[in-house]
Amino acid sequence: MDRFRPSRPGECGGRRVQEARENGHPLSESSGAWSQPVTEDKAKEKAPTSLTLITKLATLLNRATDFRTALQETLPLVLELVGSTAGWITLRREESFELVAAHGLPPGLAANNMSMLRWSPCRCQRLAASGGLSTTAEIIGCERLARLREQAENAEMAERITGGLHWHLSVPLRTLSGNVIGLLNVARLTPDPLDIETKLFLDLIGEFLASAIERAELTAELRRLRSEEWERATALAHMLVGQERLSDVADSIFTMLEPVLQPDAISLLVVDPSEQYLVLRAGRGWSAAWVGRMWLPLNPPTHNGPAWALHTGRPFSIRLDQLGRPFHVPPPVLEAGVRFSAFFPLFANERPVGVLVANYFTVRELSEEQIRFATLLAEIGAVAIARARERERNEELMSELPIGVFQLNAAGQIIQANRAFARLLGWERPENVLGRPLADFFLERVEASRLWNAVRRGEAISGTECRWRKRDGAAFWVRLSTRAQRTPDGHVLLVEGTAEDISERKRVEEHLVYLARHDPLTGIANRYALIEALEDTLARAWRNQRSGALLLIDLDNFKLVNDQLGHATGDTVLRSVATRLSRVVRARELVARLGGDEFAVLLFPITREAAEGVAQRLLAAIGEIAVTLPERVMRLRASCGIALFPEHGTTVEELLIAADRALYTAKYRGGSRIETYDIGRSQANPPSATAFAQYLEAALANDTFCLLSQPILDLRSGSVSGYELLLRLREGDRLLDPSGFLPIAERLGLLPKIDLWVVERAAQLARAWGQRIHVNLSVQTLHDAQALHAFEKIFERHAVPDGRVVFELTETIAIADFAWVREQLQRLRNCGCLLAIDDFGVGYSSLYQLRSFPVDFLKIDGSFVVDLLDDPVDRSIVRAIVELARALGAETIAEWVERESLLDELRALGVDYAQGYAIGRPQLVEES
Numbered sequence: 001m002d003r004f005r006p007s008r009p010g011e012c013g014g015r016r017v018q019e020a021r022e023n024g025h026p027l028s029e030s031s032g033a034w035s036q037p038v039t040e041d042k043a044k045e046k047a048p049t050s051l052t053l054i055t056k057l058a059t060l061l062n063r064a065t066d067f068r069t070a071l072q073e074t075l076p077l078v079l080e081l082v083g084s085t086a087g088w089i090t091l092r093r094e095e096s097f098e099l100v101a102a103h104g105l106p107p108g109l110a111a112n113n114m115s116m117l118r119w120s121p122c123r124c125q126r127l128a129a130s131g132g133l134s135t136t137a138e139i140i141g142c143e144r145l146a147r148l149r150e151q152a153e154n155a156e157m158a159e160r161i162t163g164g165l166h167w168h169l170s171v172p173l174r175t176l177s178g179n180v181i182g183l184l185n186v187a188r189l190t191p192d193p194l195d196i197e198t199k200l201f202l203d204l205i206g207e208f209l210a211s212a213i214e215r216a217e218l219t220a221e222l223r224r225l226r227s228e229e230w231e232r233a234t235a236l237a238h239m240l241v242g243q244e245r246l247s248d249v250a251d252s253i254f255t256m257l258e259p260v261l262q263p264d265a266i267s268l269l270v271v272d273p274s275e276q277y278l279v280l281r282a283g284r285g286w287s288a289a290w291v292g293r294m295w296l297p298l299n300p301p302t303h304n305g306p307a308w309a310l311h312t313g314r315p316f317s318i319r320l321d322q323l324g325r326p327f328h329v330p331p332p333v334l335e336a337g338v339r340f341s342a343f344f345p346l347f348a349n350e351r352p353v354g355v356l357v358a359n360y361f362t363v364r365e366l367s368e369e370q371i372r373f374a375t376l377l378a379e380i381g382a383v384a385i386a387r388a389r390e391r392e393r394n395e396e397l398m399s400e401l402p403i404g405v406f407q408l409n410a411a412g413q414i415i416q417a418n419r420a421f422a423r424l425l426g427w428e429r430p431e432n433v434l435g436r437p438l439a440d441f442f443l444e445r446v447e448a449s450r451l452w453n454a455v456r457r458g459e460a461i462s463g464t465e466c467r468w469r470k471r472d473g474a475a476f477w478v479r480l481s482t483r484a485q486r487t488p489d490g491h492v493l494l495v496e497g498t499a500e501d502i503s504e505r506k507r508v509e510e511h512l513v514y515l516a517r518h519d520p521l522t523g524i525a526n527r528y529a530l531i532e533a534l535e536d537t538l539a540r541a542w543r544n545q546r547s548g549a550l551l552l553i554d555l556d557n558f559k560l561v562n563d564q565l566g567h568a569t570g571d572t573v574l575r576s577v578a579t580r581l582s583r584v585v586r587a588r589e590l591v592a593r594l595g596g597d598e599f600a601v602l603l604f605p606i607t608r609e610a611a612e613g614v615a616q617r618l619l620a621a622i623g624e625i626a627v628t629l630p631e632r633v634m635r636l637r638a639s640c641g642i643a644l645f646p647e648h649g650t651t652v653e654e655l656l657i658a659a660d661r662a663l664y665t666a667k668y669r670g671g672s673r674i675e676t677y678d679i680g681r682s683q684a685n686p687p688s689a690t691a692f693a694q695y696l697e698a699a700l701a702n703d704t705f706c707l708l709s710q711p712i713l714d715l716r717s718g719s720v721s722g723y724e725l726l727l728r729l730r731e732g733d734r735l736l737d738p739s740g741f742l743p744i745a746e747r748l749g750l751l752p753k754i755d756l757w758v759v760e761r762a763a764q765l766a767r768a769w770g771q772r773i774h775v776n777l778s779v780q781t782l783h784d785a786q787a788l789h790a791f792e793k794i795f796e797r798h799a800v801p802d803g804r805v806v807f808e809l810t811e812t813i814a815i816a817d818f819a820w821v822r823e824q825l826q827r828l829r830n831c832g833c834l835l836a837i838d839d840f841g842v843g844y845s846s847l848y849q850l851r852s853f854p855v856d857f858l859k860i861d862g863s864f865v866v867d868l869l870d871d872p873v874d875r876s877i878v879r880a881i882v883e884l885a886r887a888l889g890a891e892t893i894a895e896w897v898e899r900e901s902l903l904d905e906l907r908a909l910g911v912d913y914a915q916g917y918a919i920g921r922p923q924l925v926e927e928s
Contacts, residue, residue, distance in 0.1 A: 071089055072103075078205060082202065086105055087103060089184050140167065176207070253377065266283065266287070281354075313347070405421055410494065412438055424500075427471060465480070478500060527594050527595065537645075547607065550601075553619070556638055564921065612674060639666035641674075707924070725758060809838060835854060841881060855890050857890055892912050894915065902914075
């Protein structure tokens with residue numbers, strides 16, 4: 001570094017600088033002021049090393065979020081590095097330059113907000129723009145200083161306003177690509193040339209500043225783009241709110257998507273009412289001529305790209321001339337010359353709506369950012385498309401079916417009506433309603449008067465929703481539209497209108513509102529309703545200075561019910577729990593199901609003692625529920641965590657965390673108990689975590705863990721081909737389910753040790769039983785290099801035959817960090833192990849990635865199996881997974897096979913193996 005250091009004062013400027021100092025010249029290149037000369041010795045004492053200054057410079061630039069501020073703060077350091085006290089930085093903006101930082105300027109340059117530095121371009125800037133300063137730093141006679149001298153009234157003023165300066169050193173700010181993005185100008189007393197080392201050092205400083213500026217501007221540009229994305233997404237949502245026609249919705253979506261994807265053509269294909277075809281409903285570019293004429297079948301999914309996109313449920317882009325393409329290309333697409341396409345499947349409420357397709361005549365590269373943002377816009381548009389499609393269908397239906405049509409006279413009496421209108425009001429013949437005032441059928445007379453006055457004022461009534469009363473007094477909703485015929489002077493002659501019964505739609509809307517706030521299984525409030533109520537209650541508690549409580553309740557060992565009796569019985573038990581909890585609390589207090597077997601109760605106003613009393617009654621009510629297991633009758637038990645407000649938190653998040661920690665403590669201390677959040681225990685490092693870690697370590701050392709085995713049936717031969725090992729933890733006479741200890745073990749980083757314990761025994765059983773042994777592998781273990789090495793040693797030590805141990809991974813693990821995961825899985829394959837993707841079908845697998853994994857089995861998630869006999873959609877999904885597995889060279893295993901009647905159906909669909917209670921319940925390995 002020493003050979004690149006700048007010359008110290010007296011070295012850079014040569015004889016003229018030294019003479020200037022000796023003559024008492026006001027400029028000192030190591031000082032921060034223009035009027036105070038500094039001696040050589042003092043300058044040397046004050047000047048830090050170049051390394052220290054460069055380190056400070058790098059720290060400032062790396063931490064900066066605003067590069068202009070950073071440059072202003074770092075410029076003094078740069079000047080100190082080069083032995084000067086005055087300088088300025090300008091950045092190139094197309095044909096001109098912008099002043100972004102300045103320090104230590106003489107009076108003439110600093111005057112009028114540095115206006116003399118702001119005009120552009122000057123001579124050095126013109127040289128930089130033309131390439132004259134692209135390779136090295138040069139000393140330039142300053143054009144700006146020359147102008148100041150010309151404007152001065154006399155020589156003395158010229159010296160004063162320029163600080164005695166004539167020259168400056170121009171350092172190009174050059175990026176790694178060679179572009180000059182600006183200039184660093186450093187004041188000089190003399191035009192003496194610089195030595196080569198100093199020039200190289202200055203070039204290094206210029207490149208360093210250019211790199212920092214370029215990085216900061218890229219960061220700012222990224223923030224701007226993200227902000228624009230949010231604005232565009234919000235704008236699209238606002239645009240779509242009032243749009244009802246599918247063509248208008250498509251036009252808005254296209255307008256937002258085109259700047260993002262820049263396609264040569266863009267199309268919207270919509271699922272037709274029969275859900276058998278995708279129909280081209282809107283397009284720009286070549287596809288516009290095919291609107292309404294292109295009908296693409298949804299099945300098989302390989303027939304066309306849009307069908308494949310809906311089948312996979314994920315956006316993707318692909319070359320249409322790519323070998324191994326999973327679908328055919330329709331002739332019109334090929335004839336149009338399309339070579340590259342991006343597909344964005346559209347879903348609303350998990351139902352397929354259609355597909356957006358961007359076409360290109362040349363092969364393009366779409367970035368992840370483009371795909372991500374386009375997917376966001378497509379998701380926003382999907383809801384509007386579904387709404388427009390539904391409205392379109394309703395309008396088609398209404399054009400074919402009779403609706404209520406009527407005419408009123410100037411007094412508002414019915415003078416004509418059709419049969420549909422009469423039936424709407426409860427009569428069979430139109431004659432029954434003639435002569436009656438329409439206002440008589442309004443549930444609220446005020447509403448009738450308001451609408452009639454609007455008609456008289458000439459206002460249009462189109463699609464107004466109001467409530468009417470039938471002949472028998474029953475209330476119902478109607479959608480009312482009217483138009484008035486008037487005399488030349490504006491008086492109403494008669495009113496024509498239509499009325500349609502929208503009661504069913506209103507009931508659906510009310511039901512949707514209900515579902516948004518209620519758990520569909522139990523009928524009680526859901527998490528959203530709890531959070532909303534909690535926010536409102538916290539506000540009331542603050543206003544009224546009252547206290548309340550949030551109770552979180554989790555059922556103990558509930559998985560035993562699902563495992564041994566099936567999910568249908570488990571759902572029945574959950575409904576019973578919800579009913580009993582609701583009976584314990586007061587009507588104004590909220591009971592909610594948060595998911596799984598976790599419930600919440602919101603109490604307000606209430607004291608700590610009263611809340612704990614309610615919690616006791618809630619757990620007692622749960623304890624009254626008896627569940628008959630195969631071996632015994634089990635009384636349901638639960639644990640409860642209590643958080644008080646405002647004592648334990650004043651926000652929703654704080655209270656949920658506090659209650660969850662209290663529930664964790666109750667679970668850790670054995671369950672079937674109540675714990676109130678303890679601030680002191682939480683603020684310190686909770687000993688419970690350390691104690692639980694020691695407990696699990698002891699369980700590993702003392703073989704307190706145990707394994708259950710569940711058989712896997714080969715559906716082709718009818719014989720058991722292997723077993724899946726299920727982990728349990730002995731606690732006295734009980735066997736703890738993994739949900740009671742594995743989540744905590746994961747947080748404590750103990751999963752690799754537990755997995756090693758399981759794999760050790762799996763290797764022994766695989767050799768002893770001579771059959772395949774399936775074990776689950778956690779993502780934490782997959783990331784532990786030492787654990788994978790230990791696996792290799794285990795298989796080598798036990799001489800496990802190839803293909804006897806099967807590791808099961810979830811889809812989420814399989815797609816995370818694709819390249820790295822594939823490498824680790826290949827290591828396991830090299831040990832002779834087989835690999836299975838567990839719970840397949842409910843995750844987010846990429847088919848492209850999946851085909852690159854060394855996978856041997858796809859375990860079909862049980863949610864597609866339990867209702868297989870009754871649900872054609874589930875059958876289609878299972879059939880598709882079987883076909884996918886065959887294409888990958890893998891076999892399939894159906895989970896949750898709880899009825900023997902499912903076996904024949906699974907065989908017919910081509911499934912290879914089955915696992916579930918219908919084949920065999922889990923048994924302790926030592927009892928197998």
